[in-house]
Amino acid sequence: xxEVLPQFNSAVSIDCVLFGFDGGELKILxxxxxxxxxxxxxxxxxxxxxxxxSVDQSAFRILxxxxxxxxxxxxxxxTFGEVDRHPQGRVITIAYYAILRLGGDKALKPLSTFAxxxxxxxxxxxxxxxxxxxxxxxxxxxxxxxxxKHLPIAFExxxxxxxxxxxxxxxxxxxxxxxxxxxxxxxILSFGVLKELDEKQKGVSFxxxxxxxxxxxKYAKLYGKEISF
Amino acid sequence: xxEVLPQFNSAVSIDCVLFGFDGGELKILxxxxxxxxxxxxxxxxxxxxxxxxSVDQSAFRILxxxxxxxxxxxxxxxTFGEVDRHPQGRVITIAYYAILRLGGDKALKPLSTFAxxxxxxxxxxxxxxxxxxxxxxxxxxxxxxxxxKHLPIAFExxxxxxxxxxxxxxxxxxxxxxxxxxxxxxxILSFGVLKELDEKQKGVSFxxxxxxxxxxxKYAKLYGKEISF
DNA sequence: AATATAATGTGTAATTATTACACTAAGTAA
DNA sequence: TTACTTAGTGTAATAATTACACATTATATT
Numbered sequence: 001x002x003e004v005l006p007q008f009n010s011a012v013s014i015d016c017v018l019f020g021f022d023g024g025e026l027k028i029l030x031x032x033x034x035x036x037x038x039x040x041x042x043x044x045x046x047x048x049x050x051x052x053x054s055v056d057q058s059a060f061r062i063l064x065x066x067x068x069x070x071x072x073x074x075x076x077x078x079t080f081g082e083v084d085r086h087p088q089g090r091v092i093t094i095a096y097y098a099i100l101r102l103g104g105d106k107a108l109k110p111l112s113t114f115a116x117x118x119x120x121x122x123x124x125x126x127x128x129x130x131x132x133x134x135x136x137x138x139x140x141x142x143x144x145x146x147x148x149k150h151l152p153i154a155f156e157x158x159x160x161x162x163x164x165x166x167x168x169x170x171x172x173x174x175x176x177x178x179x180x181x182x183x184x185x186x187x188i189l190s191f192g193v194l195k196e197l198d199e200k201q202k203g204v205s206f207x208x209x210x211x212x213x214x215x216x217x218k219y220a221k222l223y224g225k226e227i228s229f
Numbered sequence: 230x231x232e233v234l235p236q237f238n239s240a241v242s243i244d245c246v247l248f249g250f251d252g253g254e255l256k257i258l259x260x261x262x263x264x265x266x267x268x269x270x271x272x273x274x275x276x277x278x279x280x281x282x283s284v285d286q287s288a289f290r291i292l293x294x295x296x297x298x299x300x301x302x303x304x305x306x307x308t309f310g311e312v313d314r315h316p317q318g319r320v321i322t323i324a325y326y327a328i329l330r331l332g333g334d335k336a337l338k339p340l341s342t343f344a345x346x347x348x349x350x351x352x353x354x355x356x357x358x359x360x361x362x363x364x365x366x367x368x369x370x371x372x373x374x375x376x377x378k379h380l381p382i383a384f385e386x387x388x389x390x391x392x393x394x395x396x397x398x399x400x401x402x403x404x405x406x407x408x409x410x411x412x413x414x415x416x417i418l419s420f421g422v423l424k425e426l427d428e429k430q431k432g433v434s435f436x437x438x439x440x441x442x443x444x445x446x447k448y449a450k451l452y453g454k455e456i457s458f
Numbered sequence: 459a460a461t462a463t464a465a466t467g468t469g470t471a472a473t474t475a476t477t478a479c480a481c482t483a484a485g486t487a488a
Numbered sequence: 489t490t491a492c493t494t495a496g497t498g499t500a501a502t503a504a505t506t507a508c509a510c511a512t513t514a515t516a517t518t
């Protein structure tokens with residue numbers, strides 16, 4: 001986020017696209033700005049890079065300030081540097097996406113003064129965004145579309161124990177298309193990184209599905225093997 | 230390149246990894262620095278982002294100043310922002326790679342004052358590099374390894390007319406491994422983006438190979454088809 | 459207790475893609 | 489004419505992908 005700076009000339013900021021999976025929907029975290037420019041608009045959370053932190057540190061700090069979370073999959077994906085992208089000066093922004101496990105309980109931390117509130121919003125129903133944030137979001141979504149095929153980021157979105165149908169839902173939401181159930185299961189299980197638990201889904205009407213767990217140890221062994229989920 | 234700045238505090242620069250294919254070798258362009266810090270060291274070409282140019286414009290300007298070339302495949306791939314990566318201040322650098330057709334004739338343009346000379350150097354025989362440029366180079370090489378499988382960047386390295394063996398050489402150099410000739414040809418031709426010319430290689434001892442041309446129109450039609458060279 | 463409901467969970471055949479592998483053909487140079 | 493060097497070609501085995509439909513199970517309702 002590039003907030004109002006008293007007469008700045010030039011700065012570097014971080015903007016974050018935080019993805020979460022909740023209620024069967026893919027959502028991102030947006031804040032409603034409380035300051036000019038773009039007061040009352042929705043925007044991606046972000047902030048300036050401090051002079052004594054690396055850009056990675058800055059991204060993790062911003063995430064932590066916003067959500068209180070520290071153990072999150074986060075990756076830099078592009079730097080946006082059009083001259084006029086910020087109306088009040090030159091701000092080059094480095095975009096990160098992060099992938100969060102949304103437990104309904106996970107409250108957002110107090111926000112900085114330039115935001116009224118923060119909210120998880122379905123990526124299919126985004127409002128108009130401030131600055132070039134629509135563009136930044138779109139590039140981020142493209143990025144995770146490519147990533148999900150090669151890295152197990154889907155499991156970062158899911159709770160520790162999940163059903164195969166939930167995994168498939170995540171893939172379908174991110175890729176934006178339906179997948180065949182039998183083929184999907186065959187493939188996802190073929191990597192041997194899911195562990196079937198001796199446990200069933202609870203609190204659900206109708207037949208309960210078997211729960212699985214992602215096995216990081218087994219995944220680590222595949223490193224360099226060019227797997228393709 | 231982050232040159233000596235009189236007492237700067239903070240800046241954004243561009244560093245470029247320029248790849249070229251010449252004499253059967255994959256090379257990058259390096260400059261020998263003529264200024265502190267890292268005087269007499271080899272470094273990636275780069276410069277500061279001007280206040281009235283976008284970061285993309287800046288990258289193309291630097292490329293053009295260095296080589297005189299404008300019609301080149303160039304892509305941003307990562308931003309490096311460790312606090313101490315430049316000994317004289319905070320410099321966040323945005324890395325681009327570019328892919329150049331090296332015609333033996335293509336002379337390098339006059340260099341800026343902080344470089345003694347520029348030279349194309351085989352990526353397998355790189356000297357120690359200034360700053361974190363070794364790291365920046367390695368990330369760039371990884372990037373084009375992934376890219377070459379999905380985008381026709383190999384053809385950006387080759388002359389307009391080329392033989393299939395030359396294409397294979399480019400793939401082998403970038404991927405760093407040998408490929409089977411028959412399988413490679415079958416695959417590369419199967420995309421239908423190479424046009425066989427009614428023309429043979431010239432000036433070569435031994436049997437001359439058939440020349441091919443890359444067909445951008447046909448490639449454009451494949452857009453979105455997820456092809457995998 | 460019986461029934462309706464809704465999601466789980468499973469297999470096979472056809473097609474396509476990938477891999478491994480070795481010799482003949484053609485042009486040049488001596 | 490011969491030796492040399494690179495070009496150019498096919499097939500069989502294996503692996504991966506796709507298309508496709510129904511019985512099973514747990515719950516909720518009557």
